Structure formats: C-alpha cells, structure tokens
Amino acid sequence: MxxxxxxxxxxxxxxxxxxxGESQAPAxxxxxxxxxxxxxxxxxxxxxxxxxxxxxxxxxxxxxxxxxxxxxxxxxxxxxxxxxxxxxxxxxxxxxxxxxxxxxxxxxxxxxxxxxxxxxxxxxxxxxxxxxxxxxxxxxxxxxxxxxxxxxxxxxxxxxxxxxxxxxxxxxxxxxxxxTGAPYLIASVDLVIVRPDEVVERPATDAELERTRLQIGQRATAEPIILGEQFGVDILRDQGYPLVKATKRTVMADTAQKTISIKYAFETGPKANFGAVTVNGADEVDQDFIAGYRSWRAGEQYSPERVRETRRDLAQTNLFDSVIVKVAGPVGESGEIPVEINVVERKMRSIGGGVDFSTADGPGANAFWEHRNLFGAGERLRLGADASSLEQGLSAEFKKPQFLQRKQALVAEANAKNNDTDAYQGATVDSFVGVERPLGENWSTTLGVTAEYSDLTGSDSPNEEFYLAGLRGILRHDNTDNPLDPTRGTRFEINVSPYMGLTDHDTNFTSVSLSGSQYLSIDDDGDYVLAARARTGTIIGEERGNLPSNKRYYSGGGGSIRGYEYQKVGPLDDDHDPLGGRSVLELGFEFRARVTESFGVVPFVEGGNVYARSEPEDISLLWAAGLGFRYYTAVGPLRFDVAVPLDKRENVDDDYQFYISLGQAF
Structure with a gap:
C-alpha cells in the first residue's frame, strides 16, 4: 500500500x-x-x-x-x-x-x-x-x-x-x-459497501467510474484518486443514504506490471426519507414561508439534489445573506431524517438609481425604492421613476412568490408615462396582472391580463384616445452566466399579446415578437466573447393608421440600432418624423475583448428596418458600425459606444451617435 x-x-x-515565524537578519x-x-x-x-x-x-x-x-x-x-x-x-x-x-x-x-x-x-x-x-x-x-x-x-x-x-x-x-520511471496506471477500482443488513464487495460499474471521473488505464495520480472517494460518497447519498461515510481507502501497487489497484470502503448507514423541517435564524421572514421552499414531498426518499435545489431557490430570493440546508440528527424509527434550514437575513429595503446619456436619446436618469419582504413572506414591491428628454414616468412592480404553488409567483405592474418623441406625444397608462412560473431548467413563462390607456398624437394618426384590454403570454429561455455581462449561453423570448378595443371604434390586433441573443466565449476566462442578437416582430389585424402610435414597431437608438436616432429607422413622413410600422427586423454582432482587468474594447455592427406591412415584400436593412469601450466595475461594465450610420440618409441621419450606460448593449 x-x-x-x-x-x-x-x-x-x-x-x-x-x-x-521569527525574523532573521541578513547574513x-x-x-x-x-x-x-x-x-x-x-x-x-x-x-x-x-x-x-x-x-x-x-x-x-x-x-x-x-x-x-x-x-x-x-x-x-x-x-x-x-x-x-x-x-x-x-x-x-x-x-x-x-x-x-x-x-x-x-x-x-x-x-x-x-x-x-x-x-x-x-x-x-x-x-x-x-x-x-x-x-x-x-x-x-x-x-x-x-x-x-x-x-x-x-x-x-x-x-x-x-x-x-x-x-x-x-x-x-x-x-x-x-x-521518473514509467508512470503507474489504474488497473482496477473496487468498492466495499457496508450496509446495515449486508456487506457488498464488487468492482465499480462503468457508470460509477464515470461519476468518480476515473478510468481504467489512466495514470494513477493522487488527486483524482482522492476525489474519487468523495464522488463515491455522493453516489451513495443519491441512493438515499444521507449518513454515508468513507472508511478506508486502499491503494496497492504492482511493481512488476506498473499498475495500481484502488479499493474504496463505505459505511452507508440506514436509508432514509425526508422528515420534519426546522427553520433557524428567521426573524422578519415567516418560517412557514421558508419551509415551503423545500423541493421534496413529505415522506419522499432523501436526495442531496433536492437539498441543493432548496438551498439554491432560497438563496435566489435575495432575502438572506446565508442559507444552509442540511440533515440533522440520526434516522428515526419511522425511517425519516429531520432537516434544518439555517438562514441569516439581509436588509429588506434598498434604494438605487442611475444615469445614462446618448446623442440619440438625450440624457436620462432613474431612481427606485424596493422592499423585498413587504408582508413577511417575500413579497417584493418596487417603485421607480424615470426621466429623460423623451419620456418621463412612474412605475410600480409587485411580486408574491410561492403563489398557490411552489415556484409560482403572482406578478403585477403599472406604469404612467408622458411621451415626447418625434413619433408621438402624449400620455399612456398601462397595467398587468398575471402569474409567472418556471418550465424546467432555464425556461420560464408569464401569462396574464393587461389593460392600457393612451392619449397620443402621432404623425399619421388623429388626436384620439384608445382603451385596450388584452392578454400577455411570454416564454423565456436564459442560461447565460451573467445578467449584465454574459460570456456564455443563450437568451430567447417570444411574446404574444392579443388586444381588443373597449370604445366605440373597435380596435382588434395581435402583436407577436421574437428576440434572442447568443454568447460564445473564445477563451476559458471569458475575456474574448462573440455576441450576436436578433429581433423580429409582426402585428396582425389592423392597418398601421388604425393602431395606437405606441403599439407600432420602431427601431433606432441605443437599445436597437446604434448609429441612428431614436425611432428613426423605418418609414418617415415628409418632415422626417417616424411613422412606425407593423413589422420589424433587427440584427447585431459584437466582439467583446477584455484587454486588461479593468478595460475592454467592443467593435460592433448592427442593422435593421421597420416595415409598413405585417409581411414586408422587400427586406432591406439600414446598417451601422461602431466601436465601444468598457470599464469593468463590481456591478457590471460601464459602456461608452460611438457608432456611425453606414446607410446615411440625407437631411435625416447625423454623422455619428454616442452612448453612455451601464451594462452591455445586449
């Protein structure tokens, strides 16, 4: 051995x-x-x-x-x-x-x-x-x-x-x-499993070898052999043995064959089901609400994955600085093992704000106040205010987690805005109430009802009021690694919203949009990233002149096609004001290079257009190109972008636009 x-x-x-630790004088x-x-x-x-x-x-x-x-x-x-x-x-x-x-x-x-x-x-x-x-x-x-x-x-x-x-x-x-001599290779991996009623000694299966990350014939280095023992403990825990422990690891060398034989020994203890849940450390947050985050049913066989899922879900509530979920005590006579959830609560209220600026959108500022435990069960209320030269408004968002079902949330929002853009001027008020729930890993959906009021004057629409009611259905996928600065993964969203008018002149239409982005890291550290995005949408049911101005599609500006003014990509009237459209197409590509720990450069190309019809006959795009600079902070990259229109229109587009904001463009 x-x-x-x-x-x-x-x-x-x-x-x-x-x-x-004693200092020594130089000799x-x-x-x-x-x-x-x-x-x-x-x-x-x-x-x-x-x-x-x-x-x-x-x-x-x-x-x-x-x-x-x-x-x-x-x-x-x-x-x-x-x-x-x-x-x-x-x-x-x-x-x-x-x-x-x-x-x-x-x-x-x-x-x-x-x-x-x-x-x-x-x-x-x-x-x-x-x-x-x-x-x-x-x-x-x-x-x-x-x-x-x-x-x-x-x-x-x-x-x-x-x-x-x-x-x-x-x-x-x-x-x-x-x-060094010839390296020794792993010849065999055997398991000795001591259960309460039997002792089993056998070779590890192919599936177990894969879990332990060992292979017959690989070099017998110490680290994977040591780690393989812990992986063996994990395998037995997955089988319902919460108290399993490793007892003795034996490594024998055959000097003639230059091989190593490994034998792992484990004591499983009794198999167990999940028992009573005890919550410690909760003061402001309701203990029953915390216990309700358990991902297992009463009496279900113990699973470490269920324990990890519960801890992860509780950590994502932003209610706690620390969450520990663990089994506590021996297995009872009924075959159940108790579980402890230990939490350290964080501050429940916060305020914040930000500023941005672009030559296309003008200066902007925002502020918010948030309470994450309004009634003691993780209810989040967020009040916000936004102001810019184009739009001023107030907003309110409410979210109640664990609504009727585990992982299902009640969501509600309301917005009141005053708009003053080249496309339209006037006031809008909208509200939404619905439910939000995950659909498997990285997928989620939102479904609910919406009501909207608008009093806008647009380039080709009369000064009139619209009262709309409708449904909103959203399907999302997001497996990216960072919300503000993703380096890997995919985002995808499809939004289907049918509307009906509530006034004498019925206005019935359906808006459908799809958007997505892809991030590919060239290196392991994520310092060099290829990023791409796309958006398309269509409105079915009404001609453009019968649609409320704010429900039409627009493009151009910092959130769509940099290099063109806000909403200026697409059909224009005789005064070069945007008319909007019934369909839209946008594309964008970036190469994000983090040159130092704090600074990066981002060359980019973007293109798109807006069309009067819901099914455009000629898909022509207006393109722009630019260069961005990034200063990386603890909360995300500070962005400064300069872009020029490649398809500049006479007396419409400026020579360049620049943008300052927090976070990547997409």
Missing amino acids: LAACSSDEGIGGLDFGFGN DLRTTIPYEVELTGIDDHEEQLIEALNAVSTARRLQSRPTASRAGLQRRAEDDVERFQAVLRSNGFYDGQITFEITEKTGDDAPVEENGNPAGSENNENDDVTANDTVNGTASQDTVDEADHRDNGANGDNGNNGENGDGAPTPLVLTYMID
Whole structure:
C-alpha cells in the first residue's frame, strides 16, 4: 500500500513554511555561499510535475538565504529528496529515483564536479528511495541552524568553502538528477459497501467510474484518486443514504506490471426519507414561508439534489445573506431524517438609481425604492421613476412568490408615462396582472391580463384616445452566466399579446415578437466573447393608421440600432418624423475583448428596418458600425459606444451617435 494516495492531505500536508515565524537578519554575503538549483531528467512536457517539484523544494525557497557551507546546502538537498519523492508518487511515478550533486560554478557557467562524486551520495545511506518506501507527508525541518552550519563548515567541511579572486565564496550549483520511471496506471477500482443488513464487495460499474471521473488505464495520480472517494460518497447519498461515510481507502501497487489497484470502503448507514423541517435564524421572514421552499414531498426518499435545489431557490430570493440546508440528527424509527434550514437575513429595503446619456436619446436618469419582504413572506414591491428628454414616468412592480404553488409567483405592474418623441406625444397608462412560473431548467413563462390607456398624437394618426384590454403570454429561455455581462449561453423570448378595443371604434390586433441573443466565449476566462442578437416582430389585424402610435414597431437608438436616432429607422413622413410600422427586423454582432482587468474594447455592427406591412415584400436593412469601450466595475461594465450610420440618409441621419450606460448593449 502506497501512502502517497492514502491521505487526503497529499503533498499539501508538507510544510512549505517559513520557519517558526521569527525574523532573521541578513547574513554577511562573505560568510555564505550563493547557489543555483537545476532539475534534470524530466520530460519537458511534464510541466505540472516540474512546477510542483519547484514549489516544494526547500533549496528553491531558501535560495535567497544561502547557507554557510556545502554541508548546509546538502542538508537542504537531502530534505528535498523526500519531498520530491512524494510529488512523484502523487503524479503516478512510484519508481522514481532521485540523486543530486553539488558542484562549483565556473566563470563560463559550466559546473565542475567536486571530488569526482555526486555530493548527494556521500554520508547518506538513505538517498535511494524505492517504490516500497512510505512517504507519510511529514517534512523534515527545512529551516537551517546557521550556527550548526558554520560548525560544519569549519570541521566537517575542512573549513574550505572555496573563494574566487576577490575573497568571496565561489557560487555552487545544486543539480537534481530525476529519473521518473514509467508512470503507474489504474488497473482496477473496487468498492466495499457496508450496509446495515449486508456487506457488498464488487468492482465499480462503468457508470460509477464515470461519476468518480476515473478510468481504467489512466495514470494513477493522487488527486483524482482522492476525489474519487468523495464522488463515491455522493453516489451513495443519491441512493438515499444521507449518513454515508468513507472508511478506508486502499491503494496497492504492482511493481512488476506498473499498475495500481484502488479499493474504496463505505459505511452507508440506514436509508432514509425526508422528515420534519426546522427553520433557524428567521426573524422578519415567516418560517412557514421558508419551509415551503423545500423541493421534496413529505415522506419522499432523501436526495442531496433536492437539498441543493432548496438551498439554491432560497438563496435566489435575495432575502438572506446565508442559507444552509442540511440533515440533522440520526434516522428515526419511522425511517425519516429531520432537516434544518439555517438562514441569516439581509436588509429588506434598498434604494438605487442611475444615469445614462446618448446623442440619440438625450440624457436620462432613474431612481427606485424596493422592499423585498413587504408582508413577511417575500413579497417584493418596487417603485421607480424615470426621466429623460423623451419620456418621463412612474412605475410600480409587485411580486408574491410561492403563489398557490411552489415556484409560482403572482406578478403585477403599472406604469404612467408622458411621451415626447418625434413619433408621438402624449400620455399612456398601462397595467398587468398575471402569474409567472418556471418550465424546467432555464425556461420560464408569464401569462396574464393587461389593460392600457393612451392619449397620443402621432404623425399619421388623429388626436384620439384608445382603451385596450388584452392578454400577455411570454416564454423565456436564459442560461447565460451573467445578467449584465454574459460570456456564455443563450437568451430567447417570444411574446404574444392579443388586444381588443373597449370604445366605440373597435380596435382588434395581435402583436407577436421574437428576440434572442447568443454568447460564445473564445477563451476559458471569458475575456474574448462573440455576441450576436436578433429581433423580429409582426402585428396582425389592423392597418398601421388604425393602431395606437405606441403599439407600432420602431427601431433606432441605443437599445436597437446604434448609429441612428431614436425611432428613426423605418418609414418617415415628409418632415422626417417616424411613422412606425407593423413589422420589424433587427440584427447585431459584437466582439467583446477584455484587454486588461479593468478595460475592454467592443467593435460592433448592427442593422435593421421597420416595415409598413405585417409581411414586408422587400427586406432591406439600414446598417451601422461602431466601436465601444468598457470599464469593468463590481456591478457590471460601464459602456461608452460611438457608432456611425453606414446607410446615411440625407437631411435625416447625423454623422455619428454616442452612448453612455451601464451594462452591455445586449
């Protein structure tokens, strides 16, 4: 049995220390011998192995504090032999051989062997370490007693440290010769499972090997072998054993075949079902409301995935700074195990705001006040105000989680705005009440009723009022990794909203829109991202002149096609004011490059158009291009974009537009 894989500490248990914490005065350079350290014999492709050896080397770490004699350097080298042996075994090389030599460094940097023999072979009967040796993870003392070294230099080393022409000691070269030998491979993985009523010993199945991330024939490195034991615990927990524990891991080496056999042992304890739920730490939030987030039914078999899901859902409520969900106590006589939910509540109220500016939309500002636990059961109320040169308004949003069903929420919103754009002027009021619920992983839906009032004057519409009632159905998909700065994943949304007029002149139409975006990270860190988006929509049932101005499609500006003025892409009247349309198409592409930790550049191209008909005959697009700059903050990137219209229209479009805001464009 090889101890290199028999401890969870692995090589991490070695002392990389810096002595006992006592400061040491710099030694006189004329009483110490500077030296260099070299590693030879290792394949250049073994980069991780070389890095690990250098990391544990005492001689490397104390190179800036040279010893007073060759004997002191030899002690450091002997200490490294044991450390290196542990590293080799942790990387699957169980037959590794390590020797070293100390030579003087000549003027042309060529080392000269001293006395014709490797220094590592003198006065050391234990330098040769074989595959049967045990490395227990305990390092020898790696700080050097300088007084002892000076004595060794005077007596054991004949007082001759070597000097160059100016009286300073001649530098030394410590060279480790490392023969890794052939790597050992995993030959078998067996399980010993001790249940309350039986003991089962068998080979791991292919599915279990996949879960433990081990393969027959892979190199027998320590880390995956150690982690495989924890994965084995997870497998048994998934089978309904909440109290399972690993007992003994045995790793046997076959030196003839160069293979490793692994045997994991587990005690499962009794199988259990979920029992009573206790909530601790709740003060303002109702305990029954918290317990209602449990993702299991009463009496259901224990599952760690259900526990993780409950913790994740509670953490996403933004009500708590900390959430811990765990089993508590032994399995009862009824076969049930109690569960504890421990929470630390956060502040329930917050205020905030922001500003933005663009040459197309003008300056803008917003502010909000939010309460996330209005009646004690996670009800969220958010009141907001927005103001810009184009629009001023008030808004209110309410959300009650766990409405009638788990994960289902009651949502309501209301908005009152005054509009003053080139397309229309006047007031609008709208409201919505519905339910929101997830539909599997990363999918959600919203369905409800809406009522709207508008009193607008548009370019081709009379000054009249509209009273509308309708339905709103939204299907969303979002698996991106960050809401403000996504680097991977996809977003998709389809919105279907039929409306009917409530006044004498019936206005009946249906608006359908689809939008989506895709994010592809070129590198592992997400510093270079390709991003693309698209939007299309159509209105069925009424001609453009019979539609309320605010229900038509518009395009152009910071949220659609940068480089063109707000709402100016599409049909225009004789005064170059937007008329809107019954269909729209938009495309956008960005390359997001994070040049430093704080700054990035984003070249982009966007195009689109608005059409008078619901099914346009000629799909022609107006294109724009630009360059953006990003300053990355803790809450998201600060955005500054400059764009120019590539299809500039005479007396309509400006030469350029720029935009300042928080978050990516999409």
